[in-house]
Amino acid sequence: MGEHAVVLSRAGVGSLPAQHITRIEDHGGIEFVVRHEAPGPDEAVRLLQSATVLATTNITLPRLDDDLLGRLPRLHSVVLHATGYEHVDLAALERHGVALSVLPGYATPAVAEHALGLLLTLATRTHLAHDKSRGLVPGDTSLRGVELGGRTLGVIGVGRIGSHLARIATGLGMTVIGSDPDPVARAEAAEAGIEMTATDDLLERAEAVAVCASTDPDHPVVLDGARIRRCRAGAFLVNVGRPVLVDTDAVVDEVRRRHLRGYAVDDVVLDGDTHADLLTEGRIVQTSHSAWWRDETLHRGAEHFGRAILAALTGRPLDAVTEAVPDAALADAHKEWVA
Numbered sequence: 001m002g003e004h005a006v007v008l009s010r011a012g013v014g015s016l017p018a019q020h021i022t023r024i025e026d027h028g029g030i031e032f033v034v035r036h037e038a039p040g041p042d043e044a045v046r047l048l049q050s051a052t053v054l055a056t057t058n059i060t061l062p063r064l065d066d067d068l069l070g071r072l073p074r075l076h077s078v079v080l081h082a083t084g085y086e087h088v089d090l091a092a093l094e095r096h097g098v099a100l101s102v103l104p105g106y107a108t109p110a111v112a113e114h115a116l117g118l119l120l121t122l123a124t125r126t127h128l129a130h131d132k133s134r135g136l137v138p139g140d141t142s143l144r145g146v147e148l149g150g151r152t153l154g155v156i157g158v159g160r161i162g163s164h165l166a167r168i169a170t171g172l173g174m175t176v177i178g179s180d181p182d183p184v185a186r187a188e189a190a191e192a193g194i195e196m197t198a199t200d201d202l203l204e205r206a207e208a209v210a211v212c213a214s215t216d217p218d219h220p221v222v223l224d225g226a227r228i229r230r231c232r233a234g235a236f237l238v239n240v241g242r243p244v245l246v247d248t249d250a251v252v253d254e255v256r257r258r259h260l261r262g263y264a265v266d267d268v269v270l271d272g273d274t275h276a277d278l279l280t281e282g283r284i285v286q287t288s289h290s291a292w293w294r295d296e297t298l299h300r301g302a303e304h305f306g307r308a309i310l311a312a313l314t315g316r317p318l319d320a321v322t323e324a325v326p327d328a329a330l331a332d333a334h335k336e337w338v339a
Contacts, residue, residue, distance in 0.1 A: 003028030003313045004074075006051040008060045009081070010036055015055075020306025028052070028313045035060045045071045053312045055079040055305065058087075065089055069096040076324040077312035081305050083107060084242065086215040090322050099317040099324035101308045105160055106301040107292035111266075112164035114291035115210050115240040118264035119169075121285055122236045123148050123208075128282040137280055149173035154206030156180075156199060156222060157213030158189035161240065165210055166194050177202055180213075203230045211239040211246060225250035231260060239265040240291050255283050266291045 005024060009015045012034040016024075024030045033047055037059065044062035048054055052074050061080065062068060069075065069092055077099045080088070085102050093100050121127050124145045131137045153169045155162040158178040166176040166189070179199040180186050186196050199222075203209065209231065213222050222245045223237075229250070231237065237260055239246050248269045254260040255278060264285040270278070278284045311318040 003052045004050050005030045005053040005055055005309050005313055006048055007032045007309070008035055008039075008047065008054065008056040008062075010034065010057070010059065015081075015302065016306045016309070017302055020303070020310065024306070024310050024313065027310065030309075038062050041068050041071075044068055048072055048075065051075055053077045053079060053309060055081070055309045055312075057081045061088075063089075064092060064098075066092050066095065069093070069098060077101065077317055079305065079308045079312050079317075081301060084215060085321060086217045086220075086242070093322045097324055098322065099312065099320045100322045101312060101317045101320050103301060103304045103308065104319050106304045107294075107297045108160040108164055110294040110297045111161045111240050111291040112168060112212075114266060114287070115161070115165050115212065115238055116168055116172075118238045118240070118266070118285060118287070119148060119153075119208055119210065119236060122238070122262040122264055125282060127285060131282070137282075141281070148208065151175070151207040152177060152205055154178070154202040154209045155194070156202065156209065156211045157241065158185050158194060158196070159212070159214065162210070162212035163189055163192060163194070165212060166192070174208075177206060200227065200230055203227060203235075204232060206235060207232060208236040209238070211237070211241050213241050213245055215242045215245060220244045221247055223247060223250075225253075228254050229259070233259055234261045236261050237263045239263075243267045243269045252278065252284070 005028060007015050007030065012032045021030060039047060039062050054075060075098055079101045082102060083104050085100060088100060125143050128137060128141055129143050132141055149172050151174055153174045153176050155166050155176060155178045158180045162178065166178065169176055176194055178189050178194045178196050179202045190196050211222060224247045228247060237251065243265055251263045252275065255263055262283045266287045267289050268286045270284060270286065272279065308318045317324065
């Protein structure tokens, strides 16, 4: 049996552009399976028993543990339509020689613009003006905001998203400083003109802070209570990474006592009843993991997904975070297309 890709997703054939499907079909079989949730182990084996490449989204991703991977001996690559992969058992994939490819750049502009949008929302209180016009908040709700131009933005995590945010925030007239544990990211950001500093220093200086960091499964919290209390009085805090990067309880405490002017997170972390006051006052904004959901991102993601699937089928996985067992017969196939 030759190479065979199984695309497991909600969109089915709509997951890929037609020209990518044609190119993939030239180098192996492709099968589309429409699912609206992740299959259990037995169903995953039934769906993937012929697959050498699994292409999937987070919603439809089966649990890739040793048991399942041991039952899928043909599988050598997984292509995940996502940027983050901290929820995937990389050690299990490595033990079974399965490559994991991700799409690191497809949503960068959207998420960076969303971060700026959240900063503008907190600063201008536009969301409250809208609610007030509809009678959804008390009539004496304050709409008084601030200007971002001339203020200092601290970006924690100056990778793709953080550096893009820095560029567009500079266009508003903000001064940008950054922090990042990765020496390569620090060097590239410094070369791009971002002043790099320690995270604690950043928190003490910045009037607005944006968390754009990746999640480290071993050390997931970037801003714990002690660090949040180091924030400059009256600062805004925005988190477009995973919610776990910021200690939510500590943020709530600091917003309640008005040390932080507001917090915005691209997820839902607060209970509508317990935290009704903060939500009604608009001091905490939640956007339900929607930062990436843009027309351009969907188009770009489909393009990147198709390229990554073909690359996996031809033995040259793109943006792989684990490595497959090499197959010499595939090593030189169509390198010009995936280069």
